[in-house]
Amino acid sequence: MAKLDWYIKANLKPRHMQLLVALDNFRHFGQAAQYLNVSQPAISKSLAEIETGLGFSLFERSPRGLRLTPHGECLVRYSRTILAELAHARDELHAISNGVVNRVAVGMLPGISLTLMPKVISKLKETSPETAVITREAQMDALRALLRTGEIDLIVGLMPDRSQAHDVDSQTLYKxxxxxxxxxxxxxxxxxxxxxxxxxxxxxxxxxxxxxxxxxxxxxxxxxxxxxxxxxxxxxxxxxxxxxxxxxxxxxxxxxxxxxxxxxxxxxxxxxxxxxxxxYEVGAMWSKERALSPGAERMLRILEETVVGLPGAAAT
DNA sequence: AACACGCGATACGCGAGACA
DNA sequence: TGTCTCGCGTATCGCGTGTT
Known part of the structure; x- marks a missing residue:
């Protein structure tokens, strides 16, 4: 346990996390190496070092390809989240440098992007033109994956079955x-x-x-x-x-x-x-594991304001 | 069975940067 | 300035699989 704690705190670096994520994506040393612009032995050696450092194997090697071990699944999942958070930090730093003080990344279903969201985005920009709005349009499964990794702050779309959505907080907006x-x-x-x-x-x-x-x-x-x-x-x-x-x-x-x-x-x-x-029960969802950014909070308030007056608006 | 091929692992060395 | 560490390179090995 002490060794694990020391290794994670002192040695596990973003470069290692990128390597693990690339290996999970490609399930192939050579392709992961090409993607990361390094040689295959560098990947092999780095993975071996990580596994030695942690004290357990992360990938099962077989002639039919790589397979994540339970330890590997866990670490890759957290690596994706951490890398997404770092990307957020990069974007925010970039935004601050460019005079933009806030950002919100929102994922939406196709129907929502035609009706509700244009109004919400224009209202947000009227009151807060400095907030950078990043949008992703996809089906719910893909959006949930982006929310889990922190690439988006909010999802606006059909509300999921509550029993299958333990990891999100949600608010119904209208039917x-x-x-x-x-x-x-x-x-x-x-x-x-x-x-x-x-x-x-x-x-x-x-x-x-x-x-x-x-x-x-x-x-x-x-x-x-x-x-x-x-x-x-x-x-x-x-x-x-x-x-x-x-x-x-x-x-x-x-x-x-x-x-x-x-x-x-x-x-x-x-x-x-x-x-x-x-x-359709339309609502907003966000991760329970992360506090909403000021930009996401603002967008949520504007969503609530925008649906007031719609026939199926939820009572707030 | 022999061979070719693909893939991951290993050996060894180099260059850059940190540090005393 | 010398030493150490880190990250990565090339060359090569060993193993499993598919083909003839």
Whole structure:
């Protein structure tokens, strides 16, 4: 224990952590060496030194490649976090040098980046133009990984199942009901009285298996006696969905706020069919393990202000 | 079985920087 | 200024796997 403590405090350096992360990424000494611009023996020797210093092996070597040991998994996980924190420090130092006194890195789901976030960012910039805003748009799994490593401060998107989100604090902002939408060019004539049966021969845009809304949507189709559409495309990209709806006779499930926005551009129209169980619960999430930066705190307050007045806004 | 190949480990040495 | 440490280089070895 004393040896481990001494080695971690005195010898384990960012260079070593970069090496461990590269080895985990590539699972190959030669490729990790190329990535780090060193020779393969340098990697081999450095890893051996780290393992000797710590007193346990971090990677299992086999002809089929490298595999992390439980010790290795632990150290690589912390190395990623520490390197991300150092990158934060670098960015903040750079920002201070350039007269920028604050920053917030926010990850968001595609639908949010079209509707809520542009308003939030413009409000933030009105009140705090010196705050640097760094954005990442991705699916929730990828955003959660970035949040864990500290590369982003906040996620704005669909709220996860609370039982599976032990490592984050969260705040619900609003509920955005989903509606069925078609492209305005392809709107049916009897749109006000249209029934489910009339949509059977449309191309359906479905969320992929495993997404939060896939099962509820399948249930709704079943309740309305619509067999799962053979003519369908799976997509979670809001931009792609809007594009498909505009360009062909298709129907898709979209958040009301997205449809509202594209209706104002003359591109989409919502169908008056009831989807009682389908509502996106949109919220903000942040890591329990790190204090929110002043920039992230400010963005959270602006998120709360911005959703006030939306039909499904959470009471604060 | 013999061979080629890929991959990680080892031996040895060099250059740069820290320190007495 | 000499010595030591660190980080990395080249050359080479040993092992496992795939191919003929």
């Amino acid at each position: 955005d009901p989903m509606i069925l939408a078609v492209g305005q060019q392809h709107a049916p004539e009897n749109i006000d009285t249209i029934g489910w049966k009339a949509l059977e021969d449309y191309l359906w845009i479905m969320p992929p298996i495993g997404s939060l809304v896939r099962e509820p949507i399948e249930l709704i189709l079943e309740q309305n006696e619509i067999p799962f559409p053979a003519n369908h495309v799976e997509s979670i990209s809001v931009i792609l969905n809007v594009g498909v709806l505009q360009s062909t006779r298709a129907v898709g499930f979209l958040p009301t706020e997205v449809v509202k926005q594209f209706r104002s551009y003359g591109q989409l129209i919502g169908l008056p069919l009831s989807l009682p169980t389908l509502a």
